[in-house]
Amino acid sequence: xxxxxxxxxxxxxxxxxxxxxxxxxxxxxxxxxxxxxxxxxxxxxxxxxxxxxxxxxxxxxxxxxxxxxxxxxxxxxxxxxxxxxxxxxxxxxxxxxxxxxxxxxxxxxxxxxxxxxxxxxxxxxxxxxxxxxxxxxxxxxxxxxxxxxxxxxxxxxxxxxxxxxxxxxxxxxxxxxxxxx
Amino acid sequence: xxxxxxxxxxxxxxxxxxxxxxxxxxxxxxxxxxxxxxxxxxxxxxxxxxxxxxxxxxxxxxxxxxxxxxxxxxxxxxxxxxxxxxxxxxxxxxxxxxxxxxxxxxxxxxxxxxxxxxx
Numbered sequence: 001x002x003x004x005x006x007x008x009x010x011x012x013x014x015x016x017x018x019x020x021x022x023x024x025x026x027x028x029x030x031x032x033x034x035x036x037x038x039x040x041x042x043x044x045x046x047x048x049x050x051x052x053x054x055x056x057x058x059x060x061x062x063x064x065x066x067x068x069x070x071x072x073x074x075x076x077x078x079x080x081x082x083x084x085x086x087x088x089x090x091x092x093x094x095x096x097x098x099x100x101x102x103x104x105x106x107x108x109x110x111x112x113x114x115x116x117x118x119x120x121x122x123x124x125x126x127x128x129x130x131x132x133x134x135x136x137x138x139x140x141x142x143x144x145x146x147x148x149x150x151x152x153x154x155x156x157x158x159x160x161x162x163x164x165x166x167x168x169x170x171x172x173x174x175x176x177x178x179x180x181x
Numbered sequence: 182x183x184x185x186x187x188x189x190x191x192x193x194x195x196x197x198x199x200x201x202x203x204x205x206x207x208x209x210x211x212x213x214x215x216x217x218x219x220x221x222x223x224x225x226x227x228x229x230x231x232x233x234x235x236x237x238x239x240x241x242x243x244x245x246x247x248x249x250x251x252x253x254x255x256x257x258x259x260x261x262x263x264x265x266x267x268x269x270x271x272x273x274x275x276x277x278x279x280x281x282x283x284x285x286x287x288x289x290x291x292x293x294x295x296x297x298x299x300x
Contacts, residue, residue: 161251171291
């Protein structure tokens, strides 16, 4: 009777280890960013979601999806405006880096995928992507951008943006559950 | 004795003036009225939340919503959309004259909700 339990525990251990391994690799490969690089990632992340919203506005006919896309454009534009004003005040010039380049490369692929879809299939793909994208951005802000930021005002702005990102995620999950099933 | 009487009447007259001044002074009247006057409550919008999210008020009280957040919000009655503010830009405010209890939300960010209860 003991052997099956050992087998089960071993299997669970292997599964957990295999799940944790990519996370550890990812954490170790995360570069340390300067404030100029943090600013670049923050601006890129906001611009990417605005570009997804542009596609939604061009392709969707669902009023709730369209209203969500308008909100994304308006909110992320407001964040970019405040980030731009702050980096100007601080004399920081956003600097491209591995993280911002990876975000932009992934976004190009996602935009291609979204542009290939239409109708309800597009609506579902757009909202599903908004859920996963906001989860990824929230994680990046919490675990990479905020810890790596030296300037107190830039760090505060990133902390202030988090509730908006979480509200966007909650809104997208509402649509995912009730509108684009 | 006659002089004393005039002085006595003078004191009474003075006391009358003081009494009338105390009980009819504008400030005194205002304080008396304020006990039953409508109150003004403030709900601050910040961090994608209404703060406080739950208010208990009397009918006729006012609730002023002030947007101190990073982005535009609105305040909309949830059940029948019977009242709504226009979109409130950053730093803008809007007041509601409360007539009945209501659950409200931000129609731009539907995860933001609050309530007003009339007691």
